Amino acid sequence: MPDSTQLTQFPRPSVAVDTAVLCPVPGRGLHVLLTHPGDGVWQLPGSILRPQERLAEAVARCLREKARLVDRAPVQLHVFDQPDRDDRGWVISVAHLDVLSTRDVGFGDASSPETEPDPQDARRRKLAPVHSVRELSAEHQEIVRVAVHRLRSLHERTPDPFGLLPDEFSLRQLRELHEIVSGENLQADTFRRTMLPLLAPTGRALTQGRGRPAQTFTRRSELALRSDGEGDQGRET
């Protein structure tokens, strides 16, 4: 029996962080941000913790250095602790989730919203459809799968839980966002019935194309992720 007052007697895992940055791309579905280290393969922005570094600091460092994203505060998603998940040895990964619009990621071109506009950076950063991430390691694919499951379940119960829409939006704008996230068409009446109790009408209207002006709403509920989905890791799918 090892002496538990002497931690050096216990084998030690390395701890890593990884972040699934999900991005609903209009007309093209839900995407995930991948980064490339220069040599090696596409991966989620992640890193082994540096000495004395906290998890949130490591996440912020990776997003800044590998994904060119600043001032983000991703939420913890799940701990991936399969002992053989990294070929190099015992590495536990604390995975995080963030959600951004294409503009916030910095891929703002409407004709090609998932492409990095700077050709130099395009070799280091790209958006990939969440259903086609086979270029990632199996471990990072699993992180994407759990992140997508979490995002979808949040959107079933909460209007725009990550606040991607403007403060005021029409039901149609809201449904279009939820359809990108869910990856399927949502029945308009059912969607309306589910979401209306969670919305506050502004009393104003928005002109959309040539149709009738649409009533606008704001969210009644605040961002739900921190209080929601605890323990729900998408294992049932």
Ligand SMILES: O=P(O)(O)OC[C@H]1O[C@@H](O)[C@H](O)[C@@H]1O
């Ligand atoms: O890129 P470095 O810091 O070497 O390793 C970090 C990666 O090691 C993996 O287990 C983690 O999933 C993370 O992505």
